[in-house]
Amino acid sequence: MLDKDNTRLKSEYSIIAHDPNTVELRAGVWNPKSITMTDENHNDSLLPILLGIQQGNDSQQIAKDCDVNRSEVESVVDSLLEAGLVCENQSGALNDLVERQLSMRMRTDTSSEDIILVGDSSIVSLLRQQLVSAFPDKTVKDVSGSPEEEKLLHIQDDDLTDGLEREKISSVFSAWGNALVVCALENSNPLLFRHLDVISEVVGFNWIHGTVDGPYIFIGPTIIPRRSATYRDLEKRVMLNLQELASYQKFKTALAMDRVHNQKNILSPPLVGLLASFLALEVINWIQAGANYTVNKVLGIYLPTMEIAYHEVLPIPGSEGSGAEPDRDMETLYFDPREWLGTDNLESR
Structure with missing residues (x-):
């Protein structure tokens, strides 16, 4: 009161x-x-x-x-x-x-974060140009062709559900620990975003993505591991509601089976500029002030009618905190009483 x-x-x-x-x-x-x-x-x-x-x-x-x-x-x-x-x-x-x-500002010291760019060169090059201009003294690294990007592109879903394998894969990205990772793609790749989501929780880096998905441009959310909504929360709350569920799941299945032939969707320069500029603004706000508009939110632009809106993305209670599934292969308890007492003894009683 x-x-x-x-x-x-x-x-x-x-x-x-x-x-x-x-x-x-x-x-x-x-x-x-x-x-x-x-x-x-x-x-x-x-x-x-x-x-x-x-x-x-x-x-x-x-x-x-x-x-x-x-x-x-x-x-x-x-x-x-x-x-x-x-x-x-x-x-x-x-x-x-x-x-x-408070809903936007999740950290107080982001000025020391490096910026790592991964994704399609058409967007990344323009994005890097804008960020270097904004932060001439900061490291803005394009990791195209690096071992990290190569590993990220070839991760399988099963690799991240096994705890030991997940840690092994994540160690490749240990150098990203104190960085803001920015992933920019001309074509949406939900599996890649999910993999990056899991790795960020292990390594501890913040990240944001921007992509074109059909008639939409999506910027964000800015993801702070274990403190904000994840990409998986976004996918469950927003993405599946914007698209026909069955076809979206078929697309993800095809991605997982490496059956999607990426015919290059060449975006017109104005759309590339639009995506890069909105994404750069979120990055600049985050580095400069420790706050931006896409923590627990995603900026959506519907291109046919140029509708621009921030969609709220709240963490899903009880959702997975990481990619590991420690109980996946367990059928019984570690210590089975039948092993102590003997099956014959149990049956005789």
């Missing part, structure tokens, strides 16, 4: 005064949320009261400054509470961090 004397207007809302008795509270620009409040008594006090609430003043102070009764101030606060436009006025910047940034 919020204390009415310890509240302020949420920082994302701007006060737009049409006159002292008609005030609009607006959040956002292109698709704004807007609520208009009016004072039917025309006392010219609504605007100064809202300004006082925005500054975090208590009801008594606002009533004194506006020369109104305290009950009038509390009536405005009640209306704001009902609309969900106020929050606790605890600590200014810290409160704003918790309110707006």
Whole structure:
């Protein structure tokens, strides 16, 4: 329960005064949320009261400054509470961090991360150009043709369900431990993304992907191992809902059996630029500020109508934390009582 004397207007809302008795509270620009409040008594006090609430003043102070009764101030606060436009006025910047940034900001020190680029050269080269321009003193490494990329392209699903084999494969990527890995593909490859997802949990690197999938461009999510939604969560919550399930599963089966013939889907330069630019913005925000807009979210662009939206991707409770399945081959307990007592003894009883 919020204390009415310890509240302020949420920082994302701007006060737009049409006159002292008609005030609009607006959040956002292109698709704004807007609520208009009016004072039917025309006392010219609504605007100064809202300004006082925005500054975090208590009801008594606002009533004194506006020369109104305290009950009038509390009536405005009640209306704001009902609309969900106020929050606790605890600590200014810290409160704003918790309110707006916590879902995005999962780490505080990302400035030391190197940037590793993997994927199709048409996108990676443009992406590297933009990132080197933004971070001239930072290592931005294109690993095309490296042993790591070669290994990543030839991993089989079964390799990552065996714990020992998974650790062995992941050791190839140990140099990526303190890096942000960026995977950019012209054609979506769900198996490759899943493999990268599992490896990131073992090695501990953060990663983000961008790809074209049919009529969509997808950017993100930015994945922080064991702290945010994974690619597997994205696949279950969003991807399967956007596509016909049976055909999507057939496509994944064909990928697993190496029966997909990658006829090069040559993207037009504007689409390559669009994908690279949106992906670069997420990377720059993450490295520069430790926050971006795709932690637990994926940016989707539907090209036929140029619809752009962020889809929320929440971690699935109880989902696998890694690729290992330690109980996969177990049929009985490690210590079978029949071995201690002897089958004959059990049957005789």
